[in-house]
Each structure stands twice: as C-alpha cells, then as structure tokens.
Amino acid sequence: MPKVEHQDATVLTDDEVRTLDAHWRAANYLAAGQIYLMANPLLREPLRPEHIKPRLLGHWGTSPGLNLVYTHLNRVIKARGTDALAIWGPGHGGPSVLANSWLEGTYSETYPDVSRDGEGMERLFRQFSFPGGVPSHVAPETPGSIHEGGELGYSLSHAYGAAFDNPDLVVACVIGDGEAETGPLAASWHSNKFLDPVRDGAVLPILHLNGYKIANPTVLARLPEHELDELLRGYGHAPIHVTGDDPLTVHRAMAHALDEALDRIALLQNSAREDGVTERPRWPVIVLRTPKGWTGPAEVDGVPVEGTWRAHQVPLAGVRENPEHLRQLETWLRSYHPERLFDADGRPVADVLACVPEGDHRLGATPHANGGVLLRELPVPSLDRFAVPVDKPGTTLHEPTRILGDLLQEIMKDTSHRRDFRLVGPDETASNRLQAVFDASGKAWQGIVLPVDEHLDRHGRVLEILSEHTCQGWLEGYLLTGRHGLFSSYEAFVHIVDSMVNQHIKWLKTSRELPWRAPIASLNYLLTSHVWRQDHNGFSHQDPGFVDHVLNKSPEVVRVYLPPDANTLLSVADHALRSKDYVNVIVAGKQPCFDWLSMDAARAHCARGAGIWDWAGTENGGEPDVVLACAGDVPTQEVLAAAQLLRRNLPDLAVRVVNVVDMARLMPREEHPHGMSDFEYDGLFTKDKPVIFAYHGYPWLIHRLAYRRTGHKNLHVRGYKESGTTTTPFDMVVRNDLDRYRLVMDVIDRVPGLAVRAASVRQQMADARSRHQAWIREHGTDLPEVADWGWNA
DSSP, X not given: OOOOTTTTOOOOOHHHHHHHHHHHHHHHHHHHHHHHXXXXXXXXXXXXGGGBOSSOOOOOTXXXXXXXXXXXXXXXXXXXXXXXXXXXXXXXXXXXXXXXXXXXXXXXXXXXXXXXXXXXXXXXXXXXXXXXXXXXXXXXXXXXXXXXXXXXXXXXXXXXXXXXXXXXXXXXXXXXXXXXXXHHHHHHGGGGGSOOTTTSXXXXXXXXXXXXXXXXXXXXHHSOHHHHHHHHHHTTXXXXXXXXXXXXXXXXXXXXXXXXXXXXXXXXXXXXXXXXXXXXXXXXXXXXXXXXXXXXXXXXXXXXXXXXXGGSSOSOOOTTTOXXXXXXXXXXXXXXXXXXXXXXXXOBOHHHHTTOOOGGGSTTTOGGGSGGGTOOOOOOOOGGGTOOOOSSTTSOEEOHHHHHHHHHHHHHHHTTXXXXXXXXXXXXXXXXXXXXXXXXXXEEOOSXXXXXXXXXXXXXXXXXXXXXXXXXXXXXXXXXXTOEEEEEEEGGGGGGGHHHHHHHHHHHHHHHTOTTSOOOBOEEEEEESOGGGOTTTOGGGOOOTHHHHHHTSXXXXXXXXXXXXXXXXXXXXXXXXXXXXXXXXEEOOOSOEEOOSOHHHHHHHHHHSEEEOGGGOOOTTSOOXXXXXXXXXXXXHXXXXXXXXXXXXXXXXXXXXXXXSBGGGGSBTTTOTTOBXXXXXXXXXXXXXXXXXXXXXXXXXXXXXXXXXXXXXXXXXXOOOSOOOSOOHHHHHHHTTOSHHHHHHHHHHHSTTHHHHTHHHHHHHHHHHHHHHHHHHHHSSOOHHHXXXXXXX
16 A cells, blocks of 8 residues: 555654554444354353354445544544534445444433343344345434435435534535445535525534445546546545555544644634635645555455455455354454454443543534424414405416515525525526525635626525526535535436435435434425426426326325415425425426415415315306316416306306315325225226316326225326427417317217217317417417416306
C-alpha cells in the first residue's frame, strides 16, 4: 500500500492510539461475529460447527473501514462536543453500525433485551440476518440512522438535506466507492453550491475507497491520486487523503484528517457568520483508502481475499462443513483478542469505551436521526384567505397551482424565523406557477450571481437543481431530521425517482412499526404540467404512471389525490402538509381550470374522498341509469361536458356524476385504510348500472383498484393509453378516447335500450369528433365549442 499521508503530523498520544485501536478491534470483532456466530459469542470455548449460523448472510468487506470512521468520529465528537449525525452510504454496512451502536450503549437502550453484556452480545449476533431479526444493512431498526444501507447513490444528498437549516450540525457522510459510480451520487456533489455557511450546517464527505464492488474494481479507486484530487477540487472540495493498511499509523492519520477537516469547517463558518465573507466555501472532503475486508482472512483456499473483491460478502463460506474454514474463522476472530476487549460478563472494558461520547452526542442517540422528536407542527394558515369564490360551478377559471403558490408563500413566510420548511424542485418552481413563494424566500444559491438573475438568495429556502434524484435526496434528508417540505415536479419526469420513493416508503412502513421512532412529516409530491396539458411538449412529456407506481406500495403509507379545481387543491394540500408518515402524491394542473366547488364544499368533498355532484347529474332523487365518474381536472371537465350533452340530447336519462379525489377510496377497506366498504361503494357506483369512468392516468389502474367490486363487470374506464404527440389540448383527450363526445357514445353503447333509441345522438357525437380532426388541421386550435365551453346546466 502507498505510504500514509500526514504520518509526521501526529496528534495522538500512544495511549490514545491504543484505546482507539481497542475500540476499532472490538467493533471489527462484533461485526464479524454477527455474520457468523449464533452461540459462543466470546469464544470461551473452542469454536464448533453448531456455533455457526446455518445460513451465512451479511457483508464483511466494507465493515472495517466503517468501524474506523465510527471510532474516529467518536473521538472528535467527545473532544469537541460536536453535534453530529453520520450517514453510512456503503451497501450492507449493517454489521459495523450495529456493532458500534451496541458498544456505545444506544442499541441496548433502544432494545433492552439486547443488553450490553455477553448475553446481549449473543442476541446481537444471532438476530443479524436471521429470521425474526434485523436486516444486513443499516435500516430504520438501526439507532442513529436516517439512510437505508442499500440505497446506493443517495447518501450525500441525504446528508445535505439533513444539514440544511441545521446550523450547529456536522453531517459526516461515508460514501462507498461503488455507490460513487452512480448518477445520483455524482450529481449530489454539487449540493455544496446550495449550502449556506451562515444558516446551514456542514457536510463532511468521507469517500471510502476500498477498491472493489461485488466483483469488479471501482472507478475512483483506480484513478491516479492526482486525477481524483483534481476531480474533487473541480466539485468544489478541498481533499484530505488518508491511505494505509497499518492500523496504528492509519489511526494517527485519520485523527489528523478529521481534526483538520473540522478545523477548516469551523473556520469557514466563522468567516461567513462573523466576518461576513460571502465567497463560496471550499469544504473539506476526506479520501480514505483502506483494504477491502481489512484484518480479515488474507487468503482462503489458496486465493487472496483481503484487499480483493472476494472480501465483499462472507470471506469464509463453508465454515460448518469445512474444518479448515472453521479453523481459519476461529483464528480470525481470536486475532482481535476478545478476552482483552470484554470483561468476564462480556461488557466492553474501559479502554474500548474511552473514545465514546455521552448522552445524545453518541451517534446512535442523536435526535437528528429520529427527526420526529424534533418536529414542530407546520403553521398552515386558514384556507379561506386563499380560496377562490365560486358562486356557480364552472363559470370562473383559475390556475390551481398558482392559488396553491399563495398558500405556500404564507407558509414560507410564517416559517422564516424557525426555518423548517423547504420547497424543492428541478428548475420548475415558476413553471409550475408557484413563484409567489419568491416573495417570502429566494432560491438557495452560493455561486456567482449575474445582474440578469432573479430570486437567487444565499439564504434562500427554495431549492432548485436539474436533478430529480438530488431534489428527492435533499427533501428526504430534511424530513427525516424533523422538518417539512414539498417536492414539485413535472408529472412525466418524477419517474426518475421511482427507486428513491420506493426506499422511502419502505423506510416509513418499517418506522411505523418501531415504537421508538417518532412520526416525521410526510413526503409530499405536487405533480403538475401533467399529461393532458403537455400538448405543446409532446409525447416525451406525457406519462401519468407515477400514481400506478406509488399505489403498488404499502397501503398504510401511500396516498394519491387528484383534486379537480383550485379549492380542492387547497384542501388536499392542507391535509397533506399537516400529515405525518405518509407519501402523498397530488396531481393538479397549472393551466386555467374551471372552479367547481366553493371552499366549504371542497373541504367536505375532499373529506369524503369521493362523492356525488348532485348539481351536475339528472337523477332527481331517483335511481341512475348510468354513472359518469371522473378523477383528475381534465377528466372532470370532460365528464361534465358529457353530462351537459346528455342533459340536452337525452333529457329523460338519469345520469349520476361521481368525482373521485382520493384514489385509495376505490380500494376495499380491507386493502387500504381509506378504502370504501362494499356497502359504500355499491351505494355510490351501484351494483348493476354502467359506470363510465374518465380517469387522469392509465385506465387499467382503476380496474385493478376496483376488480373485487360487485359491479366491476359494468365498469368501463377511459384514460391515457400512450397516444400522444404535439397537438392541441383537446386533441389529446380525443386521441385517447377520453373526450366528451366519446364518453356520450360510451353511455349510449352501454345503457340498455339506448343503442337504437339514441342512434342519431351517437352519430352527432361521432361527427363532432370528425369535425374536430378537420378543424385542428386547418386552424391549429381547438373547436370553438370546446375552447369556449362553460358549464351551463
């Protein structure tokens, strides 16, 4: 290995090195023990096959490096009284973080049955990757964690999210060299251009290069050091290198590196906070190079293991069956000298605990990693101040998201002193009509500002970067550390974070089952610039499938809302922003949209989630002949236009109009907390009448949600079916058979007796569709009867 940098800059006494090494060896022993042992945890007797787990699961390769970082973070936290949070990016680093939280006592405080003694050590070992136990990666069950260990690529954006508006916090983020190859991680290096040294905390990236992924070398580990140095400097960092394989020398170098990094952070913050320096800081980054699987078996079955990809997972696989592997395992475990690290009762000795901080300064005990304990209620003002007046449905128009922007501006203003609300999005805040927020807070920006720029603010709380991954990671880190926020995005491109929202939903589901984790603010999405009004951008911008993706997930966590107008959007947003432990997806338009409901009516309708709009139908207290259902703003307008056409052309037909705001209402109550009972559903949609459902997204989602209902065979859904292009707004619905004329034709086709009696009406509807096609090709605009349409019952 190359020589260790800073080896002549010793900052530790020999006693300090000895105690740090004792802690590190104890953590290594505990990490390896979790992978292999289910009995004989202190090796008080010779190792036998029955002491070994029948299935060996877990990952050793990254653990020694993580243990080194944890040990040295303990030292500086204790010495300096630093308020710190650690994020462990390398995949499956669970053995390391579990080991360290057990050593510091937080694990036993959280889980008293896993006591900090020999009996508890055995439980710690046995439960790891064992049925009924804990995962092999850092997870919600792990004290001190806000990041799932398998989320490769998101650690650094999570770290910055945690640091925003936390001026006294240092977030140490260990980045594995495998995850450093991912797109999300590469983009998140630019987060330092948005970190305010005055009002935000600091992020200390620790790039851990152990050389290998599962089976291949890693890109950054194979770069010449000068080239890697140039890359990190190009990202705006000041690198500090620690390289070596001799533990005692590396301890000295790592201590020096952390002291240098924290001194530099303090200097940069003081310069900005006290001296008024406005130049963008060049924050430190530590590059730590240690062997993969360090201190493990050097060679197994004649092939090298330590320092190679073979150390990634379980270095000795056949321990139960292979006596030589069993002998090697015992030799490996005894090399840490557990008899010197733990007393007769299995408790860590004083030397092992010498570097460990106390109380909430322990990394496993920081309240920032259990953000719900820090969460304050969001001050959402009265909606009546922002509501649009609706004297009669469908006679006035507003841009719903612009109205929401006024509400968000007020929230931003009311949280200006406590700084616990952020709006994030990929360069689309103004495009999505939310620009009113800029009157309360500008866009965070630490870079160069030109005279032509608008709304850039060194202390701003609106975050925009053209990386949906980074936006998502920032907001997740912000929420998980006890704050509130909203992510606005074009509907088609939110799919970029599909995998990230998967992980967050899984995190929330597990967290809700842990009594010690306090609820956090919900992750709220506002999806606009949606499929039906992307006529100008074309097919590439037309995809409503995020809703399908989310509704596949844990029903206790996910919620999807399609408010049809401005006041219902306000009501839904009010509910979502106040909620906890959910992922709320709100799909709403930014284009002028008819106002259907007053604020009071909107509140009542959103509370129901789905309901009959009596004023739009022609039931007159009787039983309907057909149900026209809708979900989404454009489908709602088309259904109401169809209802109007039916009222005029078939006045004797009893039509019921049902609007759905909360998509989960369509599900059975047994499958989702918001679901309707069969009694409720049958009352709303009937058991035996045709239901023509105009839906915002892919039509088969409605069938999937309602497939168990009695009347499912009568359900006919119109929605987006991948027919898109650059065209007029109305042509989008015509292309996908969601238009008013097609809906009237569907009614005639499905209500018994109408096929003959209303044949001429059906012909008129088909002719209108043909006129539409001819008109747009000649004029480039929609038919006047469509463009100028309004509700007039």
